[in-house]
Amino acid sequence: MAPQPVVTGLSPKEGPPGTRVIIRGEFLGCRAQDLIGLKICGSDCLLSAEWKSPNKIIARTGPAKGKGDIIVTTISGGVGTSTVQFRAYHETIGPLKESAVWIEESPSQNFAWGRRTLTQSGLTQEDPLGLSIEGNEQKIPEDLRDLFPDACGDLSQENFSPAWFLLENHLATSFEDLKAGLSYLKRKVESQKEGQLSFLKSNAGSVIDQLDTLMNIRDKFQEDVKLYGKEPFQVLEQSIENSISESQKIFNDVLVRKEKADSTRSVLFALSRHKFLFCLPNSVDRRAKAGEYDIVVNDYSRAKNLFGKTELAIFRQVLEEVDQRILLIRRQLHEKVVKMPQSVEQQKKLIKALTSLEMQQSGTAIGDRLRNTDPAWDAIEARAKYLESTFRQTFDQYATKDAATQEKAKSRDPNQPPNRVNFCEELCDIAASQLPDLWRLGQLYFTGELRGPHDPKPGDFKRMVLTAIEKFCIYLRLTILIAADQRALRQSSGLSWPIGSSSATHHFLPWIPQCLRYTRIAYATLIGLDLPSDALDIIQKLIDEVRLFCFSIIFKRATDRCKKLGAQETWETTVEDYPGATQLPAALEALLVETLEEVQTVCMQPEVREGNLLEPHSDGQREVTQRLQELLSTFSGVIAELAYPSHDDETPTHNVSQLLGFPNAQQPESVSGGGGGSGGGAALNWEQRMLCCLANYAYCNKSFFAHIGDIFVRHGYPLPTLAIETARYNANQLFTNLLEEYVEHKGDPLVGTIEPSMYLGRFQWDHEMEIGLGQLRPYAHECLDNLVGVYSEIYSISPALLRPILESIVQTISEELARLMSCVQHFSYTGAIQAHVDIRLLRDGLENYANETAKNYFMEALEAISPPLNGEQKRKADEILERVKRNMRLQLLCFAVKEP
C-alpha cells in the first residue's frame, strides 16, 4: 500500500466554479486508473480530473462555495490529505461584467408551476445598502471564517456579522458610498417602522386574501387529518417514496434499454468500422476465385498490419479464419503454379502472390503448418515436367496416328505432309515456345525476382534444361533420322516410331529438308535465349546430323534421277572436247549443279551457330565422297545400260558376210552413213550408240570427271579427288569391257568370214590358178572392205576410237590369217604367189593399225607359205601387189592416215 496522497500545491488557489486547477502533491496515484476520487471543497471533481503524474493532477472545480481541502483518493493510497486549501466563490455577473456564461437578464419564469415567480432569496437579494455590488472583486486574502469564527454573512441568519457582510460584499466600496448606504438603510428602517400600519392599510386586500388562504389551508388540513389520520405526512412520505421507486423503475427500464441500444449501436459501429476485417474471409475467397491474387495479398497484409497485434478475441478469431483461408489459398495457388499449361507471366504473378503470402505467414503458427519450400522452383520443375510430357504425348499421338494411317491406306495424297513431318513441326513449335518460357522462368528465379528466402539450385536447373533439350533432340532424331541406326537410341529412350512401309519412308524422305527448317527455326529461337553453350551444342549436333542426312538424301535423289538420264539421251554428238561424246555428261552436269545448289540452300550453308560439314576428315567429307562416287558410278551404269542392246532394241543387223548370204552382191555398206559426221539422231543403230557410249566413257575419263571436281570446288567443296579417281577407274574399266564387246561384235563376224570366203567355190591353194594381171582373192578384198566399213562407222562417231578398236580387229585378222596359212599343206606355184600378195597387201594396208603381235602374225602367215617363194614368184607377186595397190588406192588410203 502506497502512502496516502498529499496535496501540497494548488494553482490557482481560488476561483469560481469551473476554474482549471493544477493540483500538485505526492502519491497522487501511480496511474490514471489509480485515481478514484477527487474532491475540491467538498464537490466531486473526479469527472474533470486529468491525471498527469503521481505529482500532478489537473481538474476543474465544482459548484462549491467557500474554502476547502482538496482530497485525492487513490486505490493504492486511500483517502488523502491536503496542506493547501482552495477558496471557491461565486461571481455575480451583471450587464457590465465580462463573462463566459450566458446570463438570462429577463426575470426567469417557472412555467412548471404556473405561479408567479418568487423572489429568490439570497442570490438575487437586493443589497440592503441600496448599493450596487457589481464590480467588487471578491478577492479576499483570508478566509472570513478565520476572522469571524462565529459569525456569518447571511442577513437572515442570527449570527449575522455586519463586518463580514461588508468585507464580503463591499470590499471595494468607498467610505462615502458606505455612508450613503447607511443613511439609505436608516431611511428604509424608519419607513418600515412608521409605515407598519399604513402598510397594512394599503395592503388590506391582500392581507385579507392571505387570511382567507390561511383559513383554506387550515380547513384542508383538517379534512386531511380526518381522512388520513393524525399523521398525514406518513401517507405523503409513502406516496413520495412510491413515486420515487416507481420513477426509478421506469427510469431504470429506460436506462437499461438505452444501455442496450448503446451497446448494440457500438457493436454495429465497430462492425461497420471494421467491415473490412469481417468481410475479409469471404472477400479473400472471392478474390482468389476470381484470380485477383494481388488484391488478396494486399488485403491480407493490410489486415495483418491493422489487426496483427490485436488482443480482441473477435478480431483474433476473424484473423485466424482469414489465416486459414489464406492457407487454403496458398494450397490452391501452389496447385495453380504447378499446373500447366500457362504463360510465364501468369505463373510469375502467381508465384509472387504465393511468395508474399508465405512471407506474411512465415514465422506464425499457421504459417508453419504449410511450408512450400520454393514455389518458383516447383514451378520450374512443373514446367520442365510438362515440357517432357508434352513431348511424349505429341510423340505418342503422332506415332499412333502414323501407325493407323499406314495400315489404312497406301494411296495417300503425296502433297500431304506425312505425320512425321507434322510431328516434327509441332515438336519444334513446342520447344520454341516452352523452352524459352522455362528458361525465362529460370532466369527470373535466379535473378531473385521470384525466389523466396531459399537458395537457388543452379546445377539442377542447368541439368533440367539440358535434359529437356536432350529429350527434344532424341525425339527429333527418332523422327527424322530414319536411315540412321536407331537401335541404341530406342533402347536408351524406350521409344520408337512405328516401322512403316518402305513406301511411307520413301514418301517421308523429301520432307526432311522441311523438318530441318523447323528444327532450325526452333534452334534460332533458343539461340536468342542466351542458353549455356553445351545446351546449344546438343541441338547443333542434331542439326548437323540432319543436315548431313539431308545432303545424302538429296544426293540419293540425284542419283535416282541420274538413273533416268538414259531416257533423255538424244545421241547428239555435239561435245566439242571429245568427238563422239553425247549430251549425257552435260545433262549430268546440269543435274549435279542443280543438286549442289539445292544442297547449298537446304543444308550445306551453315546458319548461325552451326558447324561446317566439310571439315577435313569429317563425316561430311566422307559422305560427300561416297555420294559423289555413287552418283558417278550410277552415271557410268547408265552409260553402260545405254550401250548394251536391250530387248526393245531392233534386232541388230549382224554384219554377216555378204559373200556367204548374198554371194554375188557386194553390199555397199562401207559408205552407208559413213563420213556424214553427225549421227542421224534416233536413227542411230545400236553399234553407233555403243560407240557413242564408248566415246562418253572416254570423255568422262579424260576430262569430264575432272570438270565435275571443278564444279565441286566452285561450290566451296574440297576437291573430291578420291571419288573422281574411283569413278575414272570405274569408267575406264567399263570402257575396256565395252570396247572388248564392240571389238568382239565387229571383229568376230569379220574374221569368221575369212575362212569360208577363202575356200569359197571349192578353192584350194594347191591348185594352179589364173593369176593373169593379178588381183586379190575375194576374201582379202572382202576383209578389207569390211574393215573400211567399221572404220567409217567409227570415224563417223568418234575418230579417237579408231585406233583401239581397229588395232584389236587387225590383230585377230592377222592371227586368223596366220592360222589359215599354217593349215595349208601345200601351195601351188600360183597359189603361193596369190597368198603372198593377199597377205602382204593386208599387212601393208593395215600397217598403221597393226601392233607388234599383229605384225608377228602377218610374218608368221607369210612364212607359212610352203614351199617358200622363189625369186620369180616374188617378182611376180610384187608386180601384182603394185597393181592391186593401185587399184585399191582409195581403200588403202583411209588406213594410211595416221591420225585421222
Place this chain on the structure above:
Amino acid sequence: MSKKPTAGPALHKVIMVGSGGVGKSALTLQFMYDEFVEDYEPTKADSYRKKVVLDGEEVQIDILDTAGQEDYAAIRDNYFRSGEGFLCVFSITDDESFQATQEFREQILRVKNDESIPFLLVGNKCDLNDKRKVPLNECQVRAQQWSVPYVETSAKTRENVDKVFFDLMREIRSRKTEDSKATSGRAKDRCKKRRLKCTLL
C-alpha cells in the same frame, strides 16, 4: 474545515513577488517538486505548503506564488498582508523586471509597515549569464541600499534555489523568536505593537 495548525511544526509563510515571467513559479516548483517547467503559464495566485527540515527542526513552509502581471496589482495588498517573508524576484536578463523590484519593495513596506521584514532580493535566470542585462554590482548596490541579501539563482539548474528559501525561512524564524521575546502577546497585538513602533519610527 479550517486547518489552522495550532500545535505542530511552525509555519512560515513565504510570498513570491516580482514582475511577470521572471521565474517565481519556476523557482517555487523547483523548490517544491524538483521540476523545471519550461512552458510559461501566467500565475494568478498559487498556494503551496510542505514540511521541510530547517536546521534539524521540522517546519512547514507555505508559499504563496503571486501574479506578476499588473492586472492583479490591486489585489496584491491582500496577499502581502498575510506574508511573513518575501522573495522579490527579478530576471537578470530583463532590466525592467529589476526596476520593478523597487515598486514591489515599496508596496510591501507599505502593507507590512515594517522596514526589517524578512526579504531577499533574488536575481533569477543566472544560467543565462551571457544574456545578462542587469550588472551584478547594480544588484548588489540595490541590496545594500535596502540592507537585504542578494542571491542569484537559476530555477533551471536549481542553483541556489534551496538556499533562498531556507535563508528566508531562517530570517523568518529568527524574526519570530525576536518578536516572541519582545512581546508575549497574540499575533494581533504584535501587529499593533509593530505598527505603533513603525509610526513612531
